[in-house]
Amino acid sequence: xxxxxxxxxxxxxxxxxxxxxxxxxxxxxxxxxxxxxxxxxxxxxxxxxxxxxxxxxxxxxxxxxxxxxxxxxxxxxxxxxxxxxxxxxxxxxxxxxxxxxxxxxxxxxxxxxxxxxxxxxxxxxxxxxxxxxxxxxxxxxxxxxxxxxxxxxxxxxxxxxxxxxxxxxxxxxxxxxxxxxxxxxxxxxxxxxxxxxxxxxxxxxxxxxxxxxxxxxxxxxxxxxxxxxxxxxxxxxxxxxxxxxxxxxxxxxxxxxxxxxxxxxxxxxxxxxxxxxxxxxxxxxxxxxxxxxxxxxxxxxxxxxxxxxxxxxxxxxxxxx
Numbered sequence: 547x548x549x550x551x552x553x554x555x556x557x558x559x560x561x562x563x564x565x566x567x568x569x570x571x572x573x574x575x576x577x578x579x580x581x582x583x584x585x586x587x588x589x590x591x592x593x594x595x596x597x598x599x600x601x602x603x604x605x606x607x608x609x610x611x612x613x614x615x616x617x618x619x620x621x622x623x624x625x626x627x628x629x630x631x632x633x634x635x636x637x638x639x640x641x642x643x644x645x646x647x648x649x650x651x652x653x654x655x656x657x658x659x660x661x662x663x664x665x666x667x668x669x670x671x672x673x674x675x676x677x678x679x680x681x682x683x684x685x686x687x688x689x690x691x692x693x694x695x696x697x698x699x700x701x702x703x704x705x706x707x708x709x710x711x712x713x714x715x716x717x718x719x720x721x722x723x724x725x726x727x728x729x730x731x732x733x734x735x736x737x738x739x740x741x742x743x744x745x746x747x748x749x750x751x752x753x754x755x756x757x758x759x760x761x762x763x764x765x766x767x768x769x770x771x772x773x774x775x776x777x778x779x780x781x782x783x784x785x786x787x788x789x790x791x792x793x794x795x796x797x798x799x800x801x802x803x804x805x806x807x808x809x810x811x812x813x814x815x816x817x818x819x820x821x822x823x824x825x826x827x828x829x830x831x832x833x834x835x836x837x838x839x840x841x842x843x844x845x846x847x848x849x850x851x852x853x854x855x856x857x858x859x860x861x862x863x864x865x866x867x
Contacts, residue, residue: 569826570697575607576749576821578782578802579615580649582634582641585808586844590638596806596845597641603820603836603848604645609694611703612642612805613751613782614649614678617656618670622663627711631658636666639674648692652680652705652723653751653783657714661721664714680705680749681716681723688716688724691738691746699745699827702738706731707751709783726752728770735774744827745777753784753801756812760788760800768798777829780821786814790835790855790864797833797857808844816840819854832858 586596597604604610616632618639624631632655642649649671657664664681671678679692691702708726716722724730731748738746748771753764760768760781768779772794779798781788785807788800803818810816819835835854838846855864 569828570699571824571826571831572694572696572699572701573606573608574694574701574747574823574825575604575610576780576802576823577604577610577612577646578805578818579653579785580612580642580806581615581632581655581804581844582618582638582806583616583632584844585842586806587634587638589843589845590641591635594843595641596843597645599845599847600820600838601645607822608696609647610645611648611650611692611749612646613653613749614651614667614671615653615655615807617659617663617667619659619663619666621666622659624659625657628658631655633659633663636670639670639676642676643674646676648677648679648703650680650705650749650751651678652688652707652749654707654709654711654714656681656707656723657711665721679703680707681721683721685716685718688722689730689734691734691743699825700743701745701747701825702741702743704731704734704738704746704748705751706748709751726750726767728767731767731771732774735771735776739775745825745829746775747778747780747823748776750779750781751783752781753788755784756786756815757784758786758788758814764800765793768793772796772798777825778823778833785810786812787817787819787854790857792857792862792864795862797830799835799855804840804844805838805846806844807840808842817852818846828859830859832856
């Protein structure tokens with residue numbers, strides 16, 4: 547009888563511990579600008595793989611997301627009003643398979659070869675089993691979130707471009723990208739919440755190229771998005787990392803910099819971040835960054851000696867990793 551009572555008491559004492567077990571999480575990973583033309587394209591054509599050095603990092607996440615800063619097509623004609631235009635071959639999509647679950651197409655190079663090439667790009671991603679967001683066959687599709695439903699958690703990732711040319715913005719009946727119009731961004735964040743999102747993350751293509759920190763425009767918009775219900779804000783486009791801040795209690799990573807890109811002499815443009823976010827139903831639980839350095843072909847190599855910023859829920863400032 548004594549043994550029974552002891553066992554029962556031990557079981558009762560364990561009940562509070564069981565109820566305090568950690569809630570389920572989803573591990574997200576965001577990468578910066580991925581350009582598969584020029585140096586990376588030549589490497590792929592020769593049988594190389596610019597994502598091989600970071601493949602294990604990408605595959606360690608539940609969901610990996612990047613910014614595809616090129617069209618992927620055999621159709622289209624280069625726009626004559628741009629200094630740089632990018633078009634990767636359809637075969638280049640193979641290096642994304644098994645690494646990225648989704649790619650944002652909300653950027654200033656998605657439309658470099660026109661709307662037909664843009665639509666072809668979406669098709670190649672779809673056929674490879676890679677979701678696309680931040681652009682679509684019309685305005686409604688362009689503003690749809692990329693939905694992630696895993697471990698009982700619903701996550702909405704939204705994509706927006708606010709770097710010229712705005713002429714490639716999607717319309718009611720024509721393809722293009724989701725433009726970063728403040729009222730539309732706020733409405734989309736609120737709509738995602740209303741649709742049952744536990745976590746909302748805008749992935750922005752914004753800021754000025756080669757600037758080491760965010761502009762006042764970025765700061766104002768980040769605050770607006772957090773006030774509308776964003777749990778974190780992630781940025782790309784400047785081709786350099788721009789640091790991170792906590793805005794109204796939410797992490798804002800201003801720019802991840804480049805991930806796969808060549809052609810830059812500026813040393814800062816050869817450095818990028820992979821952002822790891824651990825999220826639960828209450829939002830961002832913790833986050834950290836992995837630094838990568840690009841070689842002459844634009845291939846990212848992990849650099850464990852250079853830690854980036856990180857943080858955790860409830861922190862009012864960035865924490866050391």
